[in-house]
Amino acid sequence: MATEGAAAPRGAETLALGFGTSVAMWFVGYLCRMPPAVVPSWLLALLLLGCLAGGGFVAGRLGTRGWRSGLAAGLLSSVVNLLILGSLLGGARADHIVPSALWWLPGSLLVGAALASAGAVVGAATRAGRARAVNWTGALAGVAASATLLQLLVGGLVTSEGAGLSVVDWPNSFGYNMFLYPLSRMTGGVYYEHAHRLFGSLVGLTTVVFAAHLLVAERRTWVKRLGLAAVAAVIVQGILGGLRVTGGFTLSTSPSAMAPSSTLAVVHGVLGPAFFGLMVALAAVTSTAWTSGAGPLANPRARSLHAFGTVLVGAVLVQIVLGAIQRQFARGLDAHVGFAVVVLALALVFGARLSKLGGEQPLLGTLGRVITAAVTVQVMLGLAALFAVETRVVGAPRAAWDVLLTTLHQAGGSVLLGCAV
Numbered sequence: 211m212a213t214e215g216a217a218a219p220r221g222a223e224t225l226a227l228g229f230g231t232s233v234a235m236w237f238v239g240y241l242c243r244m245p246p247a248v249v250p251s252w253l254l255a256l257l258l259l260g261c262l263a264g265g266g267f268v269a270g271r272l273g274t275r276g277w278r279s280g281l282a283a284g285l286l287s288s289v290v291n292l293l294i295l296g297s298l299l300g301g302a303r304a305d306h307i308v309p310s311a312l313w314w315l316p317g318s319l320l321v322g323a324a325l326a327s328a329g330a331v332v333g334a335a336t337r338a339g340r341a342r343a344v345n346w347t348g349a350l351a352g353v354a355a356s357a358t359l360l361q362l363l364v365g366g367l368v369t370s371e372g373a374g375l376s377v378v379d380w381p382n383s384f385g386y387n388m389f390l391y392p393l394s395r396m397t398g399g400v401y402y403e404h405a406h407r408l409f410g411s412l413v414g415l416t417t418v419v420f421a422a423h424l425l426v427a428e429r430r431t432w433v434k435r436l437g438l439a440a441v442a443a444v445i446v447q448g449i450l451g452g453l454r455v456t457g458g459f460t461l462s463t464s465p466s467a468m469a470p471s472s473t474l475a476v477v478h479g480v481l482g483p484a485f486f487g488l489m490v491a492l493a494a495v496t497s498t499a500w501t502s503g504a505g506p507l508a509n510p511r512a513r514s515l516h517a518f519g520t521v522l523v524g525a526v527l528v529q530i531v532l533g534a535i536q537r538q539f540a541r542g543l544d545a546h547v548g549f550a551v552v553v554l555a556l557a558l559v560f561g562a563r564l565s566k567l568g569g570e571q572p573l574l575g576t577l578g579r580v581i582t583a584a585v586t587v588q589v590m591l592g593l594a595a596l597f598a599v600e601t602r603v604v605g606a607p608r609a610a611w612d613v614l615l616t617t618l619h620q621a622g623g624s625v626l627l628g629c630a631v
């Protein structure tokens with residue numbers, strides 16, 4: 211069967227490696243700065259530099275241009291990281307930038323290029339033979355989906371920590387340009403909320419670049435349209451997140467001018483997982499298995515399960531809506547728990563039926579097992595989260611295990627939705 215899908219990569223290699231390196235760096239940086247266990251700055255710097263070198267190593271192992279693959283990936287990653295580098299450049303006032311910005315900007319580009327190039331040299335030297343063929347468009351889609359999942363985890367922590375209104379204004383942050391708000395002021399709830407906004411910018415940029423790449427390199431019109439739909443969705447999601455804080459478009463920094471909306475918070479909390487499902491779908495249709503004609507729809511028996519899968523997707527979305535209402539309004543817990551039984555039954559049946567097709571198409575068998583495992587873990591997390599809800603002391607700070615369980619449960623719903631899609 212003739213291969214459909216993407217044409218020549220046209221930069222997909224650099225995009226996947228560069229954005230992938232940045233996503234890894236942002237994740238490491240977020241964990242290391244998370245209150246209250248903030249790691250020493252020198253250790254964080256070493257870890258981030260290690261990510262750059264590691265990205266270069268992967269570029270050398272898998273890329274087609276040796277050290278030049280690492281150089282391109284390192285430069286792109288450093289450019290993307292300018293979104294967060296500004297937090298080191300913001301001054302004492304909203305209109306002030308520290309003088310060291312003059313060397314921070316070019317210095318970050320040079321360091322990124324040098325470390326990634328060095329890593330690529332090592333990676334290429336340890337590679338046996340020529341680089342194997344890589345579907346870089348599919349890899350870029352995977353990076354975009356991974357960034358979205360991390361954003362969902364970060365957003366879940368915002369809700370779990372009750373930090374959704376810690377930054378009182380939007381699109382600025384306490385009067386600062388969002389990208390110049392000083393890192394030294396990101397403490398407590400402000401850290402969670404502001405980091406959520408920065409991660410949103412990373413997801414938005416990754417989505418726009420991925421969609422632009424699809425417009426250039428993808429042959430299938432409907433996939434290009436999916437990419438454009440993703441861009442529209444991420445823009446709407448960003449605006450909803452801001453309006454959830456302010457209630458309207460304003461540049462005021464006065465809390466009295468804001469009208470926070472819990473209803474928009476629910477919509478924002480539901481659109482996030484739906485957007486993740488769309489990104490997973492894009493990753494699936496740009497994967498090698500799909501473009502080579504061996505995707506799920508190549509199996510007639512799998513196509514017969516399409517309606518069942520659609521029902522499961524709808525059920526998971528309903529459950530996500532019920533969960534968002536519970537988290538924002540503390541209402542509807544009984545409905546959320548009761549409907550979980552419906553989702554569990556649908557997912558187990560769907561997973562079992564897919565697993566039976568594993569002999570004909572191993573990919574379907576694997577997907578069936580993943581769905582079964584995902585819904586099982588999600589139910590266990592749900593029970594643990596229910597215990598946390600029922601044992602909370604009103605007015606007391608939430609325990610770390612409570613925050614962790616409820617955040618993982620929220621993210622687990624998105625993962626299950628992604629599997630069902």
